[in-house]
Amino acid sequence: MADIALAPSRLAPGAVSELAAIVGEQNARADPDARVRHTRGKSTPDLLRLRSGEADDAPDLVLWPGSHEEVLGVLRVCAHRRVAVVPFGGGTSVVGGLQPQAENFAGVVALDLCRMNALLELDEESRLAVLEPGLRGPEAEALLAQHGYTIGHFPQSFEYATLGGFAAARSSGQASAGYGRFDELVLALRVATPEGTLAVGRAPKSAAGPDLRQLILGSEGALGVITSLTVQIRPVPERRAYDGWRFASFGLGAATFRKLVQDGPAPTVLRLSDEAETALNLARPVALGQSQQTDGCLAIVGYEGTEQDVAARRAATSSLLVAAGAQPVPEAGESWAQDRYRGPYVRDALLDAGALVETVETVTFWSSLGALYRAVSTALRVALQALGTPPLVLCHISHVYPAGASLYFTVGCAQSDDPQGQWREAKAAASEAILATGGSISHHHGVGLDHRDWYEREIGELAGQALRAVKMTLDPAGILNPGILIAQRR
Numbered sequence: 188m189a190d191i192a193l194a195p196s197r198l199a200p201g202a203v204s205e206l207a208a209i210v211g212e213q214n215a216r217a218d219p220d221a222r223v224r225h226t227r228g229k230s231t232p233d234l235l236r237l238r239s240g241e242a243d244d245a246p247d248l249v250l251w252p253g254s255h256e257e258v259l260g261v262l263r264v265c266a267h268r269r270v271a272v273v274p275f276g277g278g279t280s281v282v283g284g285l286q287p288q289a290e291n292f293a294g295v296v297a298l299d300l301c302r303m304n305a306l307l308e309l310d311e312e313s314r315l316a317v318l319e320p321g322l323r324g325p326e327a328e329a330l331l332a333q334h335g336y337t338i339g340h341f342p343q344s345f346e347y348a349t350l351g352g353f354a355a356a357r358s359s360g361q362a363s364a365g366y367g368r369f370d371e372l373v374l375a376l377r378v379a380t381p382e383g384t385l386a387v388g389r390a391p392k393s394a395a396g397p398d399l400r401q402l403i404l405g406s407e408g409a410l411g412v413i414t415s416l417t418v419q420i421r422p423v424p425e426r427r428a429y430d431g432w433r434f435a436s437f438g439l440g441a442a443t444f445r446k447l448v449q450d451g452p453a454p455t456v457l458r459l460s461d462e463a464e465t466a467l468n469l470a471r472p473v474a475l476g477q478s479q480q481t482d483g484c485l486a487i488v489g490y491e492g493t494e495q496d497v498a499a500r501r502a503a504t505s506s507l508l509v510a511a512g513a514q515p516v517p518e519a520g521e522s523w524a525q526d527r528y529r530g531p532y533v534r535d536a537l538l539d540a541g542a543l544v545e546t547v548e549t550v551t552f553w554s555s556l557g558a559l560y561r562a563v564s565t566a567l568r569v570a571l572q573a574l575g576t577p578p579l580v581l582c583h584i585s586h587v588y589p590a591g592a593s594l595y596f597t598v599g600c601a602q603s604d605d606p607q608g609q610w611r612e613a614k615a616a617a618s619e620a621i622l623a624t625g626g627s628i629s630h631h632h633g634v635g636l637d638h639r640d641w642y643e644r645e646i647g648e649l650a651g652q653a654l655r656a657v658k659m660t661l662d663p664a665g666i667l668n669p670g671i672l673i674a675q676r677r
Contacts, residue, residue, distance in 0.1 A: 192240055196247040198248055203248060210250050215248060216249050222242070223242055226285075227285050228279060229279050230545070230637070232545075244295075246297035252300065255414040258379040262379055265296060269293050271289035271669050272412075274667075276351050279348045282634060282636070283637040284635035284671055306330045311334070314420050315374060318418060320414060321349055322350050336420040336421065339366030340366065341361050364456060373388070374391060375389065378411035379411060381662050381667070382660070405634075407634060424497075426492065429487060429521055431516035431522075436462075436483075437484045437560070440513075441459060442511075447587075452500045456491075459484060460582070464582060469485060469516070541602050546595065548585070548632055549563065553590065555624060559624045563624075566620035569616065570616035576600040576603055577600065582596045618641045635672075655673055
């Protein structure tokens, strides 16, 4: 920490005093530790910059508000003084979502919402919970478990990401086949904006105009700060079971997954690794002279629910998988369940060893899935080979829907002399391949700064103008996460 260079704070002393008076002196910090810990997210470029000692875009002040009213007060002051505000949850963004373009502002404030961490209301009849946005995944689950409920949202970032972040980035959990994406679980939101309070969602479904929840879900803090969420909940499952299966090919596995999600029975978890990822996932130390089977494509199929429900779906699904030619892989399912949050921690050791490791994810319709898989894999290989660092490219289907599925790529290669520039070139090549093949630039990581230009191309100029018009209404001074999601227009 001592080796990280910080620029002096740009905030005027009067601004610091005014903001500290709103949240309390003890909840306003400008010391190096607080500023560095709220600098950028957790992408590989983010980590590389911090590892090199560079934190020139650290926030000038970190605030911990404790209520909706305090957030409103902070936003009013920052709008008046033209100070940029970055809503901060778990800091797990991997797409530049915490890197505002704030050169023309009087400073940057990180608004850490972790003090807003309560279960505000439980409606057991409707099976709804009103929760504050600063709750991390495990904290929210622990609060609800006391009453016998779960949200069922378990992304790989679960241990650190917050409910507000889940909503702001349209997160999708590993059990999305059974529970749904997080944006599908959000029934209502309260949002603080520089212009006042926005309250959206008052019924499960409504024909009262466009669904304004969709303005905030996925908005990444650029339109307002989420201060409470009403979320659908379910009873904690009696039984959880995860099985491993092996398909002869990625195409056969994908076709079988499509049949499951379109025609049933519907498992809670469905994940399919390609041949390269399967070889890595199934590789284990073995005794001399023993062999291990690491070919084919590994599928993880999970079930959560009552004992009777899990047994019925597991039996029906297993029969269908056997009929499709899949073979069981003993213990692979339970092994995945035990290790499913550990993957990101391996990256530090790989960076220490001189490797570059990063991910790309996208989503498309089933009819385009094969072409998208080939195009992105090829683009990553060609780009990194041209730089003299041939990569290992792994892929898995991580989320499935009746109409399509997501693809999640993991890329590993040797670092070049300029690893950040190296990844920029590879990521740009992959992003171009995604748009050219009909995919979306993001399925669950969000837009941030890294995807912004491709996102605007994806939605078109008119849609971009509409988003900017909404931002101008809710945030006329443009202080909320400037440059994130949509480019600023002078």
